[in-house]
Amino acid sequence: MPKLKREEGEERATDFVESLDRGLRLLQAFGNLSGPMTLSDVARAAELPRATARRILFTLERGGFVASDGKLFKLTPHVLTLAGAYLRSNQVVAVLQPVLDRISSAAQEISSLALLDGDEVVFIARGSPARVFSTGLDIGYRLPAFCTSVGRAMLGRFEDHELARRLRAMRREALTPHTVTDPKALLKTIVADRSKGYSLVDREAEPHFRSISVPVRRYDGTIVAAINMGAHVDRVPLRELTDRFLPLLREGAEDVKDKLL
Structure with missing residues (x-):
């Protein structure tokens, strides 16, 4: 049976990746305050549950986008690769x-x-x-x-x-x-x-x-x-x-x- 084609503009719930959306919101939250932030600061700024913010921060740290001393978190220069990709393209x-x-x-x-x-x-x-x-x-x-x-x-x-x-x-x-x-x-x-x-x-x-x-x-x-x-x-x-x-x-x-x- 052939698959049904979606009409232009139609969006399915499965097309939305909530975890990615939350990760991007968390990255943007660092711009709301100057200097390193605690886990609670990040969660509050991104309007995310503390446990969710912790998992996202850990993932970003593994990717090199965030650094931590065990208490405070800050963005790394690696984040600029995202802006650089936009500007170059x-x-x-x-x-x-x-x-x-x-x-x-x-x-x-x-x-x-x-x-x-x-x-x-x-x-x-x-x-x-x-x-x-x-x-x-x-x-x-x-x-x-x-x-x-x-x-x-x-x-x-x-x-x-x-x-x-x-x-x-x-x-x-x-x-x-x-x-x-x-x-x-x-x-x-x-x-x-x-x-x-x-x-x-x-x-x-x-x-x-x-x-x-x-x-x-x-x-x-x-x-x-x-x-x-x-x-x-x-x-x-x-x-x-x-x-x-x-x-x-x-x-x-x-x-x-x-x-x-």
Whole structure:
């Protein structure tokens, strides 16, 4: 008898591996607290029974992802192989990294590449000028999408009705006195940014920082990422973002359009 084929989107209970889900949640729990954690700390942070957390920690320790002195547990650098595998296999990073390096060198400012992950943006690559002391958003850093220039550039990929729904549903807490949180005002801004082809945010995500971003499109015009440049408000005036940074960002995004699948 031939096997029945599942319809697309249909999920069976047997397709879900609960132990793997718990293990991943436990790994993420280490980011909730700084420094080594006790078994009780880990179980509480991961919302798991103590006995379950103990078994998972033992398994992760055997795999080299966790180290313990018998009382305290901490992640090992081996965990970075998971992030490294993602970065090495991601076409967007491979294609955009030379662009980030080029525009950073030209502007003598840090440039970053971000992806949209739910209601947040995550920074996955950066280019930095040849200066010993440079600061910027680290790879893996996350911020709310609604109040960042990269987030607004990528949110512009949604149709107006879907964008309005997402803005109403997402958590919108003010990060600075300048943060816009009203969903109608945000919708108007993002629609206008989509028309302009760039997004500029002034002190909404961080109190002394402004940034400008452009969407990165693949061959068919779909927005898949965003690249940005920014600086401290006391060092770079607002007009410089559009006069000097924006042309570099636009050129870089246009150069990769036909290379992204």
